[in-house]
Amino acid sequence: xxxxxxxxxxxxxxxxxxxxxxxxxxxxxxxxxxxxxxxxxxxxxxxxxxxxxxxxxxxxxxxxxxxxxxxxxxxxxxxxxxxxxxxxxxxxxxxxxxxxxxxxxxxxxxxxxxxxxxxxxxxxxxxxxxxxxxxxxxxxxxxxxxxxxxxxxxxxxxxxxxxxxxxxxxxxxxxxxxxxxxxxxxxxxxxxxxxxxxxxxxxxxxxxxxxxxxxxxxxxxxxxxxxxxxxxxxxxxxxxxxxxxxxxxxxxxxxxxxxxxxxxxxxxxxxxxxxxxxxxxxxxxxxxxxxxxxxxxxxxxxxxxxxxxxxxxxxxxxxxxxxxxxxxxxxxxxxxxxxxxxxxxxxxxxxxxxxxxxxxxxxxxxxxxxxxxxxxxxxxxxxxxxxxxxxxxxxxxxxxxxxxxxxxxxxxxxxxxxxxxxxxxxxxxxxxxxxxxxxxxxxxxxxxxxxxxxxxxxxxxxxxxxxxxxxxxxxxxxxxxxxxxxxxxxxxxxxxxxxxxxxxxxx
Amino acid sequence: xxxxxxxxxxxxxxxxxxxxxxxxxxxxxxxxxxxxxxxxxxxxxxxxxxxxxxxxxxxxxxxxxxxxxxxxxxxxxxxxxxxxxxxxxxxxxxxxxxxxxxxxxxxxxxxxxxxxxxxxxxxxxxxxxxxxxxxxxxxxxxxxxxxxxxxxxxxxxxxxxxxxxxxxxxxxxxxxxxxxxxxxxxxxxxxxxxxxxxxxxxxxxxxxxxxxxxxxxxxxxxxxxxxxxxxxxxxxxxxxxxxxxxxxxxxxxxxxxxxxxxxxxxxxxxxxxxxxxxxxxxxxxxxxxxxxxxxxxxxxxxxxxxxxxxxxxxxxxxxxxxxxxxxxxxxxxxxxx
Numbered sequence: 008x009x010x011x012x013x014x015x016x017x018x019x020x021x022x023x024x025x026x027x028x029x030x031x032x033x034x035x036x037x038x039x040x041x042x043x044x045x046x047x048x049x050x051x052x053x054x055x056x057x058x059x060x061x062x063x064x065x066x067x068x069x070x071x072x073x074x075x076x077x078x079x080x081x082x083x084x085x086x087x088x089x090x091x092x093x094x095x096x097x098x099x100x101x102x103x104x105x106x107x108x109x110x111x112x113x114x115x116x117x118x119x120x121x122x123x124x125x126x127x128x129x130x131x132x133x134x135x136x137x138x139x140x141x142x143x144x145x146x147x148x149x150x151x152x153x154x155x156x157x158x159x160x161x162x163x164x165x166x167x168x169x170x171x172x173x174x175x176x177x178x179x180x181x182x183x184x185x186x187x188x189x190x191x192x193x194x195x196x197x198x199x200x201x202x203x204x205x206x207x208x209x210x211x212x213x214x215x216x217x218x219x220x221x222x223x224x225x226x227x228x229x230x231x232x233x234x235x236x237x238x239x240x241x242x243x244x245x246x247x248x249x250x251x252x253x254x255x256x257x258x259x260x261x262x263x264x265x266x267x268x269x270x271x272x273x274x275x276x277x278x279x280x281x282x283x284x285x286x287x288x289x290x291x292x293x294x295x296x297x298x299x300x301x302x303x304x305x306x307x308x309x310x311x312x313x314x315x316x317x318x319x320x321x322x323x324x325x326x327x328x329x330x331x332x333x334x335x336x337x338x339x340x341x342x343x344x345x346x347x348x349x350x351x352x353x354x355x356x357x358x359x360x361x362x363x364x365x366x367x368x369x370x371x372x373x374x375x376x377x378x379x380x381x382x383x384x385x386x387x388x389x390x391x392x393x394x395x396x397x398x399x400x401x402x403x404x405x406x407x408x409x410x411x412x413x414x415x416x417x418x419x420x421x422x423x424x425x426x427x428x429x430x431x432x433x434x435x436x437x438x439x440x441x442x443x444x445x446x447x448x449x450x451x452x453x454x455x456x457x458x459x460x461x462x463x464x465x466x467x468x469x470x471x472x473x474x475x476x477x478x479x480x481x482x483x484x485x486x487x488x489x490x491x492x493x494x495x496x497x498x499x500x501x502x503x504x505x506x507x508x509x510x511x512x513x514x
Numbered sequence: 515x516x517x518x519x520x521x522x523x524x525x526x527x528x529x530x531x532x533x534x535x536x537x538x539x540x541x542x543x544x545x546x547x548x549x550x551x552x553x554x555x556x557x558x559x560x561x562x563x564x565x566x567x568x569x570x571x572x573x574x575x576x577x578x579x580x581x582x583x584x585x586x587x588x589x590x591x592x593x594x595x596x597x598x599x600x601x602x603x604x605x606x607x608x609x610x611x612x613x614x615x616x617x618x619x620x621x622x623x624x625x626x627x628x629x630x631x632x633x634x635x636x637x638x639x640x641x642x643x644x645x646x647x648x649x650x651x652x653x654x655x656x657x658x659x660x661x662x663x664x665x666x667x668x669x670x671x672x673x674x675x676x677x678x679x680x681x682x683x684x685x686x687x688x689x690x691x692x693x694x695x696x697x698x699x700x701x702x703x704x705x706x707x708x709x710x711x712x713x714x715x716x717x718x719x720x721x722x723x724x725x726x727x728x729x730x731x732x733x734x735x736x737x738x739x740x741x742x743x744x745x746x747x748x749x750x751x752x753x754x755x756x757x758x759x760x761x762x763x764x765x766x767x768x769x770x771x772x773x774x775x776x777x778x779x780x781x782x783x784x785x786x787x788x789x790x791x792x793x794x795x796x797x798x799x800x801x802x803x804x805x806x807x808x809x810x811x812x813x814x815x816x817x818x819x820x821x822x823x824x825x826x827x828x829x830x831x832x833x834x835x836x837x838x839x840x841x842x843x844x845x846x847x848x849x850x851x
Binding site: 085338351355381 | 597627720733735738798
């Protein structure tokens, strides 16, 4: 027997020399992988490294073109379309499979409702839901509507659902992408508890600090190939990042440049209130990069949307270069040179079914109008310019936006907003769900914009990003700006203190 | 990159390699060609230029209404009231023509044409405002106005018919339907002109781009600074104008309306749009496909008439089946590629 065939006692799910092709293009090259019972195994790699495809192969959503999968030591052909759930292999998708108008307990038992004499046994389903949630020490109400839950709670419901199906292997594709650090910590507390009871987790993530903190072993994929599997304790962020990109990463963040104190104030928002946000004020100078930190749901997006005219506000004034901006008027904001980049690029940022050019010019079509008709040559020229400027790499410029990688989508969205030639750019979650290489590029784009005299407001739940990019940082908590940090104060501990409510502004 | 691209595959309607061919754009024309072939076998008179010109002429009403429906559907809405609206606008136009207030027949006719266009636009505007300002699902809103316009027609005609009385005007107006221009029957010319304008607006203007953006994702449109409601209302107004143009051809042809005028034409218009490859959930408009769809509908009727295999009374059944088949074909094309 060759060493390859030895299966450790503990191995639950093993992949041997898995290869996968899509339309003749090989995307997985003979990947080996083993998942032990009761471990949290991180799967990391750049966008396009093949993580998602690999997860799909291992959960039956795609069949491998060669290689084999062993489950409990026996070769198995995983049934397609989620039927592997019956075997105990569950995948929690990046986009939740939850219907907003169902209650928690209805969601948990969706498709496998418990009945008595053909009638739904609501009482029992509620009781079992409660039991599962209790075992996760989650306080989510079993009768709450999914639509009313926070993203973190929805994530928890997905996990509860997996547990109630007696899952032995749970794949989590970027579960923490939309979670704040505190929420991730709570989530992983539960994950660890389950791990100790023997459940195995595969955790796909771009957040290296979480990988280091919460996982037992790490497998790195690069360009569809297996690079390394090692205990997490033997690795650090630097080494994982190097394994992922295969080269040394120069500094992730560009050097900070503080604007002069007497530089013109280009944006000032005073006393902004919405139904959730209360009395928020801030100012941005020309060429400055400021940050907004805080937990998910602390009102940062709501505040920025109110400032950018996308949302009605109860009170407050926004001034751009001294001129008062009409409330709830996106056009006025755009004309004044204020632009907002949404964090939700798939639902609010891009037309996924349309080509790059259509997306790029959507916000600035007037520039491409000649005597009332659209000049497609001018649009094509704009696209070529944007592709060069923001390094948007696609094989065919006619590809639809939905087919592009997250990193390219983010760059396209940035390019789209820059087409309106704004002076002030509010960027909500500039690098959500994109790989480390592209992140670095985007940070440098942002810094370059600031050097050109643009003013930037970054809203981010990734503390490192805020710390690495911003010269001034506001922390929000429950709709209120609780603190402002500058210089040396901008560090994780301080931000945490303000966002957790342990500290508030002296005023 | 590739697997990411594959993973997020959003619109697999296009082939991945080589030329960018959209099967859904071509499908209706393929269907049309097959129908023409079928017709040839059924009856040798079928393929004659006269018969085909006749078919095209008869498809004019539905085709022109369906061009408007392409805008409404592309922007993510639906208008069920078009059949009733046609009856209503036509009734008002005939009443206007019967009114001797303007003595000169030519002037009266021109005024009536303008009047019909204004009434059509207003009916569309009303649909649009009920849908957007009233925040009512377009299906329900236009179901309501469908009843309203139909009821008003019945009331205007007092249950009977409204007939064009003046023979002067009748003779003056008749060429608008029965005449021809450069050898083409006028209705065909009108179809071509209306479609060409619509295609230009939908594909080559800012407004057309906005229609598609609003139809494919309202949030993206809103975040891109597009006035979503304005775009939707204008689409309804365009629909109203198209109905009015259809009325301008309808009145010289029949010179009379009743409570049953235009019944089920909304079904035909929507079928034409869907057969033409426009997605019912919005976001992709195909004006020429729509015309093709309208022509297919009329051809099917014509083949049934010429063939004697199937009773022509089953035409509604066949048209109903076509919309279902078209949807199935659309979806299978989406999956396959």
